[in-house]
Amino acid sequence: MTNVSETYIENRERVQPNDTNNHATAHGGNVVKWMDEVGAMSAMRHAGASCVTAHISDLDFRRPVPQGDTCVIESYAYETGKSSIRVRVQVYRENPRTGEREQTTDSYFVFVAIDQDQSPIPVPDLTVDSERCRELRDAALEGEENA
Structure with a gap:
């Protein structure tokens, strides 16, 4: 059995011209x-x-992420059902030269665990x-309520 913090994953994507x-x-x-890819990693880890x-x-897209900046994607599982895993995914834009960071996106995903037959x-x-x-769990639950 995993705990919430063991499902925490942070990934970065540099915003290139083909991404804009x-x-x-x-x-x-x-x-x-x-977001979907990183969120799925948290769900699969659990x-x-x-x-x-x-x-x-x-x-919700609150702010744009300019070309040349980095998209920082953070995710973690915070609650489960019978076969489902609820995952919070947050995105930040980060200036790669200064490290300045601000949140751009926040969302809640539900993933379902499946076998080889996709059941x-x-x-x-x-x-x-x-x-x-x-x-982490309390922040996700509070954010979910206020969304």
């Missing part, structure tokens, strides 16, 4: 793809199995056994 729209900022579809996206809620399989409970785990 006609405003020279990260194309929203690319940002969602990166499930110990392949996971597929079942639901995305409250996907849902049970997932273990997620443990909350440290202050860091409680902080």
Whole structure:
């Protein structure tokens, strides 16, 4: 059984010209793809199995990510169901030269663990056994309520 903080993953994508729209900022579809990939990694780390996206809620783009900046994607699992895993995914734009960072996107994904036949399989409970785990879970639940 994994705990919340063991599912925490941070990944970076440098926003290149091929990743941008006609405003020279990260194309929203690319940002969602990166979020989905990193979120799935958190879900799979907990499930110990392949996971597929079942639901995305409250996907808000608050700020653009300019070409040349870095998209920092953070995700972690914070709650489970029978075969589902709820994952919070947050995105930040980061200036690679200064490290200046600001949040651009916040969302909540639901992934379902599957077997080789692509049928849902049970997932273990997620443990909350440290202050860091409680902080992450509580922030996700509070953000989900306010979304």
